[in-house]
Amino acid sequence: MTEARRFPPSLPLLIRQAGHQLRLFVRVPVAVLFTIALPFVVLLIINATSGDRLIRDPDGEWPVDAFVCVAIAAFTAVSATFTNLANMVPIRREEGVLQRWRSTPLPVWVFVGGHVLAAVVIAAASVVFMLAVGVALYGVSVPMSSIPALVVTVLVATTAFAAMGMAVAALVPTASAASGVANAIVLPMALISNVFIPMESPPTALDIAANLLPLRPFVDAVQAPLHPVDPTTVPQWGALGVIVLWGVAGFACAVRTFRWNAAPGGGTRRRRAARQSG
Amino acid sequence: MTSPAIKVNDLVVEYMSSQGTIRAVNGLDLSIAEGEVYALLGENGAGKTSTVEVLEGHRSRVGGQVEILGIDPTAGGSRRRELRDQIGIVLQTSGIEPEITPREALTLFGAVYRNPYSLSEVVERVGLGDFVDQRVGSLSGGQRRRLDLAVAVIGRPRVLFLDEPTTGFDPSARRNAWELVRSLHADGTTILLTTHYLEEAGFLADRVGVISRGEMLVEGPPRELQQAHGRSVMSVEIAGAGSLSDVEASVAAVLDGISSTLAWQGTRLLITTEETTKVLERITRWALSTGADLSEWSIERPSLEQVFLELNADIDREGDDD
Numbered sequence: 001m002t003e004a005r006r007f008p009p010s011l012p013l014l015i016r017q018a019g020h021q022l023r024l025f026v027r028v029p030v031a032v033l034f035t036i037a038l039p040f041v042v043l044l045i046i047n048a049t050s051g052d053r054l055i056r057d058p059d060g061e062w063p064v065d066a067f068v069c070v071a072i073a074a075f076t077a078v079s080a081t082f083t084n085l086a087n088m089v090p091i092r093r094e095e096g097v098l099q100r101w102r103s104t105p106l107p108v109w110v111f112v113g114g115h116v117l118a119a120v121v122i123a124a125a126s127v128v129f130m131l132a133v134g135v136a137l138y139g140v141s142v143p144m145s146s147i148p149a150l151v152v153t154v155l156v157a158t159t160a161f162a163a164m165g166m167a168v169a170a171l172v173p174t175a176s177a178a179s180g181v182a183n184a185i186v187l188p189m190a191l192i193s194n195v196f197i198p199m200e201s202p203p204t205a206l207d208i209a210a211n212l213l214p215l216r217p218f219v220d221a222v223q224a225p226l227h228p229v230d231p232t233t234v235p236q237w238g239a240l241g242v243i244v245l246w247g248v249a250g251f252a253c254a255v256r257t258f259r260w261n262a263a264p265g266g267g268t269r270r271r272r273a274a275r276q277s278g
Numbered sequence: 279m280t281s282p283a284i285k286v287n288d289l290v291v292e293y294m295s296s297q298g299t300i301r302a303v304n305g306l307d308l309s310i311a312e313g314e315v316y317a318l319l320g321e322n323g324a325g326k327t328s329t330v331e332v333l334e335g336h337r338s339r340v341g342g343q344v345e346i347l348g349i350d351p352t353a354g355g356s357r358r359r360e361l362r363d364q365i366g367i368v369l370q371t372s373g374i375e376p377e378i379t380p381r382e383a384l385t386l387f388g389a390v391y392r393n394p395y396s397l398s399e400v401v402e403r404v405g406l407g408d409f410v411d412q413r414v415g416s417l418s419g420g421q422r423r424r425l426d427l428a429v430a431v432i433g434r435p436r437v438l439f440l441d442e443p444t445t446g447f448d449p450s451a452r453r454n455a456w457e458l459v460r461s462l463h464a465d466g467t468t469i470l471l472t473t474h475y476l477e478e479a480g481f482l483a484d485r486v487g488v489i490s491r492g493e494m495l496v497e498g499p500p501r502e503l504q505q506a507h508g509r510s511v512m513s514v515e516i517a518g519a520g521s522l523s524d525v526e527a528s529v530a531a532v533l534d535g536i537s538s539t540l541a542w543q544g545t546r547l548l549i550t551t552e553e554t555t556k557v558l559e560r561i562t563r564w565a566l567s568t569g570a571d572l573s574e575w576s577i578e579r580p581s582l583e584q585v586f587l588e589l590n591a592d593i594d595r596e597g598d599d600d
Contacts, residue, residue, distance in 0.1 A: 100373025
């Protein structure tokens with residue numbers, strides 16, 4: 001009898017779901033463009049125009065091109081997790097994909113976990129790519145002793161950013177609004193977080209705000225193990241703590257407010273109308 | 279198994295709109311036996327999709343009891359998973375990413391069930407062979423609905439929900455979908471379908487329920503509904519009784535007191551009535567006494583469509599009286 005059969009084990013299902021999300025990622029050109037290609041071009045432009053300046057931080061001086069390269073590496077990891085999930089999940093909701101999976105025996109945590117796992121993998125790949133560019137073009141050095149701290153930092157922080165992305169996906173009613181909201185959060189935050197423009201003497205209020213938001217601590221935590229003068233070998237626990245708090249808040253918010261079907265009057269109705277007239 | 283596959287008692291569904299709370303389903307009862315094919319008919323806004331969404335677990339209810347295979351669709355945890363493993367759903371929106379192929383989608387969905395059909399079996403039964411490796415985004419509307427059907431049945435469901443499964447199909451695709459439903463029926467699958475197409479309901483369903491304004495108007499096997507609720511159309515050629523208008527006047531006089539309407543189709547007189555025996559008797563007697571010649575008598579039972587239209591017209595008339 002069918003009743004006697006067991007459900008397939010969760011781990012292979014999780015890996016399959018993550019693989020599915022990775023496949024979707026590489027087949028959505030705009031996602032690849034915004035996550036990797038655009039930050040790469042921005043990096044090339046900034047470093048072509050910023051000369052040989054040195055950036056001074058408490059541990060010493062960075063060549064500006066290495067500093068920016070590492071910061072943008074961190075930024076791509078945020079794009080791959082926070083921005084991508086906040087963009088794509090509402091689109092899939094309007095396509096009915098979320099509701100379709102909700103109709104199957106797939107456990108919810110495996111479905112959501114597949115999205116998060118894929119996002120973290122994309123983030124890690126983006127960081128590796130950007131750092132490889134940095135090593136090749138901008139004199140970034142990645143000491144072996146720094147790698148464990150770097151790996152822990154990227155995995156913990158990107159998981160937290162993924163949770164924040166899910167929270168935005170949960171809170172924003174339509175797909176068209178979601179991409180605007182996600183960018184409206186990320187881009188201003190990037191400007192005060194040393195990503196595109198290193199802040200050398202920011203106003204105190206802005207400095208405090210940047211340190212309470214999750215992006216600046218993440219940039220700091222990625223830069224610390226790659227510092228040209230004094231690379232750290234342990235993760236920046238304080239900075240990671242700030243990010244994890246944001247992640248926990250995002251997770252709680254996503255769990256409480258997540259919606260599986262599109263809001264009435266949103267994209268679904270428009271698409272149905274299009275289908276009926278087509 | 280004696281307990282019904284789908285059991286609904288006094289279901290009430292409401293939703294909020296800008297005009298306030300709207301009651302979409304108002305005390306609906308439904309009992310569908312295991313292995314039965316049941317068609318829910320109703321106009322847009324009658325409450326059929328709301329009902330099905332509650333059964334699928336996609337909409338919450340205000341009141342009433344609902345059980346699918348003995349499990350409340352709002353159940354959580356392992357009961358939820360157990361139920362989802364045994365049901366298949368064709369939603370009105372497809373819910374498959376346009377960037378993947380039917381083969382990829384079916385492999386992905388098949389992996390989550392305990393006892394799925396094999397990919398090749400589903401591809402063959404639903405007829406996806408021509409486009410199994412094309413991107414979903416490039417499929418025609420009809421091909422996409424076939425994929426929806428395939429995804430809904432890949433888990434070998436005991437209960438299948440089909441919400442307007444053939445909307446947008448061309449006639450041959452509709453025939454294929456019907457064949458599939460019939461073969462699943464033959465396998466013992468319980469099927470609840472909603473449809474606008476009365477022909478579809480009449481062809482597929484063991485029983486039909488007509489709902490209006492969230493209430494069950496009438497239910498039963500399609501043939502019984504046709505017999506009990508519709509007016510037959512009788513037609514006859516009448517010669518030797520003067521001009522068409524003379525004939526119409528005479529027949530109208532002869533049928534005085536019988537509820538009927540007259541119309542012409544060429545030279546054939548069409549008489550729509552519930553009282554076919556009386557009409558036959560009166561017209562025959564009139565023809566014998568006047569020497570008129572009757573030929574080509576025919577009596578057609580109403581289509582399910584006429585039954586449906588009349589039931590809804592009755593409801594509208596009652597509404598106008600308020």
